[in-house]
Amino acid sequence: xxxxxxxxxxxxxxxxxxxxxxxxxxxxxxxxxxxxxxxxxxxxxxxxxxxxxxxxxxxxxxxxxxxxxxxxxxxxxxxxxxxxxxxxxxxxxxxxxxxxxxxxxxxxxxxxxxxxxxxxxxxxxxxxxxxxxxxxxxxxxxxxxxxxxxxxxxxxxxxxxxxxxxxxxxxxxxxxxxxxxxxxxxxxxxxxxxxxxxxxxxxxxxxxxxxxxxxxxxxxxxxxxxxxxxxxxxxxxxxxxxxxxxxxxxxxxxxxxxxxxxxxxxxxxxxxxxxxxxxxxxxxxxxxxxxxxxxxxxxxxxxxxxxxxxxxxxxxxxxxxxxxxxxxxxxxxxxxxxxxxxxxxxxxxxxxxxxxxxxxxxxxxxxxxxxxxxxxxxxxxxxxxxxxxxxxxxxxxxxxxxxxxxxxxxxxxxxxxxxxxxxxxxxxxxxxxxxxxxxxxxxxxxxxxxxxxxxxxxxxxxxxxxxxxxxxxxxxxxxxxxxxxxxxxxxxxxxxxxxxxxxxxxxxxxxxxxxxxxxxxxxxxxxxxxxxxxxxxxxxx
Numbered sequence: 001x002x003x004x005x006x007x008x009x010x011x012x013x014x015x016x017x018x019x020x021x022x023x024x025x026x027x028x029x030x031x032x033x034x035x036x037x038x039x040x041x042x043x044x045x046x047x048x049x050x051x052x053x054x055x056x057x058x059x060x061x062x063x064x065x066x067x068x069x070x071x072x073x074x075x076x077x078x079x080x081x082x083x084x085x086x087x088x089x090x091x092x093x094x095x096x097x098x099x100x101x102x103x104x105x106x107x108x109x110x111x112x113x114x115x116x117x118x119x120x121x122x123x124x125x126x127x128x129x130x131x132x133x134x135x136x137x138x139x140x141x142x143x144x145x146x147x148x149x150x151x152x153x154x155x156x157x158x159x160x161x162x163x164x165x166x167x168x169x170x171x172x173x174x175x176x177x178x179x180x181x182x183x184x185x186x187x188x189x190x191x192x193x194x195x196x197x198x199x200x201x202x203x204x205x206x207x208x209x210x211x212x213x214x215x216x217x218x219x220x221x222x223x224x225x226x227x228x229x230x231x232x233x234x235x236x237x238x239x240x241x242x243x244x245x246x247x248x249x250x251x252x253x254x255x256x257x258x259x260x261x262x263x264x265x266x267x268x269x270x271x272x273x274x275x276x277x278x279x280x281x282x283x284x285x286x287x288x289x290x291x292x293x294x295x296x297x298x299x300x301x302x303x304x305x306x307x308x309x310x311x312x313x314x315x316x317x318x319x320x321x322x323x324x325x326x327x328x329x330x331x332x333x334x335x336x337x338x339x340x341x342x343x344x345x346x347x348x349x350x351x352x353x354x355x356x357x358x359x360x361x362x363x364x365x366x367x368x369x370x371x372x373x374x375x376x377x378x379x380x381x382x383x384x385x386x387x388x389x390x391x392x393x394x395x396x397x398x399x400x401x402x403x404x405x406x407x408x409x410x411x412x413x414x415x416x417x418x419x420x421x422x423x424x425x426x427x428x429x430x431x432x433x434x435x436x437x438x439x440x441x442x443x444x445x446x447x448x449x450x451x452x453x454x455x456x457x458x459x460x461x462x463x464x465x466x467x468x469x470x471x472x473x474x475x476x477x478x479x480x481x482x483x484x485x486x487x488x489x490x491x492x493x494x495x496x497x498x499x500x501x502x503x504x505x506x507x508x509x510x511x512x513x514x515x516x517x518x519x520x521x522x523x524x525x526x527x528x529x530x531x532x533x534x535x536x537x538x539x540x541x
Contacts, residue, residue, distance in 0.1 A: 052065070052066045052095070052096060052097045052098050052349075052350045052364060053065045053066075053098070053350055053351070053352045053362050053363075053364045053370065054098045054099060054100045054108075054352060055100070055352040055353070055354065055355065055362065056100060056105040057100070057102050057105060057355050058105050059105065060078070060354050060355055060356060060360075061075075061076060061077060061078045062074070062075065062076050062105070062122075063075045063078070063079055063352065063362060064085075064098050064100065064108060064123065065082070065098070065364055065370055066094065066095040066096065066097070066098050066110065066364075067084060067094070067095075068084075068094055069087075069090045069091050069092065069093060069094050069095070069112070070084070070086050070087060070090045071084050071085050071086040071087045071123075071126075072084075072085050072095065072098060072108075072110060072123060073085070074122070074123050075383075078372075079362060079370060079372050079383035080383060080385060081385040082383075082384070082385060085119075085122075085123035085124065087117060087126045088125060088126045088127060089128075091112040091114075091115055091117065092112060092113065092114055092115070093112050093113040093114070094112070095110045095111060095112045095117075096111055096112065096113070097110070097111045097142075097143050098110045098111075099143060099144075099145055101145065101150045101174075102145070102147075102150055103150045104150070105122075106119075106120060106121055106122045107119070107120050107150075107174070108122070108123055109143060109145075109153070109175070110126075111140045111143045111155070112140070113139065113140070114131065114137050114138055114139055114140070115128050115130060115131040115138065115140070116128070116129055116130035116131075116138070116140060116143065116155060116175065117129065118174075118175055129175035129176070130155065130169075130175065130178060133169065133178055133180075134180065136164075138155075138157060139157050139158040139159055139166065139192075140155050140156070140157060140158075141156045141157060141158045141166065141192050141193060141194050141195075142154075142155065142156035142193060142194060142195050142196045143155055143156075143196075144196045144197070144198045145198070146198050146200050147198060147199075147200050147250070147252050147255060148200035148201060149200070150174075151171075151172060151173055151174045152170065152171065152172055152198075153170070153171040153174065153175055154168060154169070154170055154171075154196050154198055154204060155168065155169045155171075155178075156168050156192070156193030156194060156195065156196050156206060157169065157182075157192070157193055158192030158193070158194070158211075159189075159190060159191075159192065163189050163190075164189060164190075165185075165187035165188060165189055165190060165191045165192075166182075166187065166191060166192040166193045166208075167180055167181075167182030167183070167185065167187070167193060168180075168181055168182040168185070168193045168196065168204070168206055168228065169181065169182075170227060170228070181204075181224075181227055181228025181229075182206075182228060183228075184228065184229070184230060184231055185206070185208070185222060185228075185231050186231075187208055188210055188212075188214065188215030188216060189212070189214070189215075190210065190211060190212035190214065191208050191209065191210045191211070191212075191215075191216070192208065192209055192211060193206050193207070193208055194207050194208065194209045194219070194244075194245060194246075195207035195245060195246065195247050195248045196248065197248030197249060197250040197258060198250060199250050199255050199258075199281065200255060202224070202225060202226050202227040203223075203224070203225050203281070204223070204224050204227065204228070205221060205222070205223050205234065205248045205250070205258065205260075205282065206221070206222050206223075206248070207219055207220075207221050207245030207246075207247070207248050207260070208220050208221075208222060208245070209244045209245055213265070216241075217241045217242045217265075218241060218242050218243045218244050218245075218265055219243065219244045219245035219262075220233055220234075220245070221233070221234040221236060221245055221248065221260060222234060223282055234260075234282060235285075236260050236276045236278070236282075236285040237273075237276055237285045237286070237287055238262070238276075239271075239273065239287075240270060240271070242264075242265055242270075243262040243263060243264060243265065243270060243274075244262065244263050244264075244265060245260065245261075245262060246261045246262060246263045246303065246304055246305050247259070247260070247261045247304075247305045247306045247307075248260055248261075249261075249306035249307075249309075249315075251309045251315070252309065253309055253310070253311050255281070256278075256279060256280055256281045257277070257278070257279055258277070258278045258281065258282050259275065259276070259277050259288075259306040259315070260275070260276045260277075260285075261274055261275050261276075261304040261305055261306050261317070262274045262275075262304065263303045263304055272287075272289050272290065273287035273288060273289055274290075274304040275287065275288035275289075275290065275304060275306070275317070275330065276288065277329070277330060288330035289330075290304075290317075290319070290324070290333055291332065291333065303318070303319060303320030303321075303347060304317065304318070304319060304320075305317065305318040305320075305348075305349050307348075307349065307350060307351045308350075308351050308352070308353050309353075310353045310358035311355070311358070312327075312358050313327050313328075313329075314326070314327045314353075314358050314376075315327075315329075315330075316351050316353065316361075317333075318347070318348040318349055318351075320347045320348065321337070321340070321345075321347065321348070322335060322337045322348075323335070323336050323337045323338075323348050323351070323363065323377065324336065324337075325376075325377070334377070336361075336373070336376065336377020336378065337377075338363070338365070338371050338380040339380075340429075343365055343369075343371055343380060343382060345365035345371075348363065348365075350363075350364050351363050351364075358376065359373075359374060359375055359376040360372070360373070360374050361373045361376065361377060362383070363380070369382050369383070369384035370382070370383045370384060371383070392407045392408070392409055393408065393409065393438075394406075394407065394408035394409075394438055394439075394440065394441040395407050395408075395441070396441045396442055396443045396451070397443065398443055398448040399443065399445040399448060400448050401448065402421075403418075403419055403420055403421050404417065404418070404419050404448070404466070405417070405418050405421070405422060406428075406441055406443060406451060406467065407425070407441075408438040408441045408453065409438075414427055414428065414429040414433070415427070415428045415429065415433070415438065415441070415453060415467065416428060417466060417467050428463075428467035428468070428470075432461065432469055432470035432471055432472070433453075433461060433470050437455055438453050438454065438455055439454050439455065440452070440453065440454035441453055441454075447464075448466075449463075449464060449465060449466050450462065450463065450464050451463045451466065451467055452473075453470070459472060460472065460473040461473065
């Protein structure tokens with residue numbers, strides 16, 4: 001089988017399309033001209049997103065949600081509609097956190113991967129207040145406001161270079177100037193101040209993670225009661241060393257109540273306890289076990305994050321793919337997770353609680369937008385009007401009908417298909433998909449109704465009906481075959497002459513081949529490291 005001119009043009013066209021979409025945070029499509037060969041300009045199509053979220057404490061109908069690198073979204077009607085508030089200049093990466101000054105809600109702070117921006121007029125205008133300090137580019141990992149003095153800010157920093165460690169900076173004048181208060185922290189090279197818990201009056205907890213795992217086997221917590229002049233390590237009752245610190249939460253309604261949460265290294269499941277609580281400002285600690293009452297589908301052990309509290313005693317906690325809360329200090333928990341198939345989401349790390357009614361919740365899904373509940377999580381609805389921001393990183397075209405295009409997102413929104421050059425899209429997350437972050441998307445050129453997807457957890461899914469139903473193809477190990485183990489799969493390719501043969505490349509683990517449409521895998525070559533694509537010779541496959 002040889003490649004003709006038309007096929008070559010389609011391949012080049014698809015490559016150009018992928019390149020353009022890789023640089024964009026929204027989905028664009030070609031307006032339909034000829035029924036088979038579109039030639040009109042690009043037009044924008046739909047798709048929501050959602051990241052961190054903050055609520056105005058004085059006017060709860062005003063909300064802010066982080067959006068693309070160009071700005072943040074603002075709602076003035078309790079999330080029913082949203083407007084993009086553009087930064088004065090785009091930040092290098094999409095922002096991760098947004099905070100509101102509780103005493104002056106028109107003052108906003110938004111942190112990206114290498115800068116901190118501020119607005120003093122409710123998001124109308126922005127300026128960068130921290131980018132470079134002490135002769136290096138800032139690498140923010142955490143941002144907190146002092147609960148007793150909103151002029152005081154703390155920024156936890158990582159490092160762009162493995163030979164230096166992160167630190168923590170403090171501003172006493174709302175970001176006008178900064179001081180390094182982490183010089184006395186005993187941090188190894190490459191360690192990052194990942195989370196901060198601020199009690200006030202110079203009392204600060206920091207969670208430090210050694211991502212390199214060269215000195216520590218995970219993370220540690222340190223405490224200062226004199227704004228960083230001295231630090232001591234906190235013994236909070238940890239039972240295992242090999243864990244990262246994921247959150248430190250000082251309850252703003254009771255600053256003596258401090259929570260610490262852990263996670264397994266690189267999201268590997270670990271045994272409980274993962275939560276620890278102090279009721280005396282950190283002098284004594286007790287473990288908190290997430291009991292079975294949250295449901296059979298609750299599996300704490302890999303990711304735990306204490307996110308928010310309410311004035312009536314609720315504490316909201318994320319288990320990554322699940323959302324729970326306690327109203328009795330951790331003796332019991334309630335599972336209030338939205339439906340993943342109805343509202344796809346990534347790891348849940350933020351929630352906004354209405355200051356006057358803790359039953360009203362706003363949850364950024366990092367995938368399908370922003371969800372709202374008015375009954376403390378029993379029911380959820382999407383609030384996405386005005387938000388257009390789906391991050392697409394994978395495209396695949398039906399080789400026999402180029403009107404049919406598949407798109408998979410990098411933000412957990414899932415997989416979509418269009419049958420009309422992108423004029424309309426349908427979501428393909430139901431029918432067996434259990435994980436929504438994809439590393440590879442492939443359409444069988446000989447049988448275009450057969451579609452392959454590979455998740456970032458190395459699970460392979462196959463559909464034979466254009467994505468309506470999906471089946472896992474990670475076959476159990478059999479004689480003569482090797483099992484795909486946990487590792488990223490960056491490429492899949494079909495044999496153009498024999499569609500039963502599928503080739504896969506694993507990051508750092510070589511090349512595999514299946515002769516039975518993915519039912520078993522043979523290990524071909526070990527010494528091919530960090531391979532991102534596979535191309536098969538169409539004449540000599």
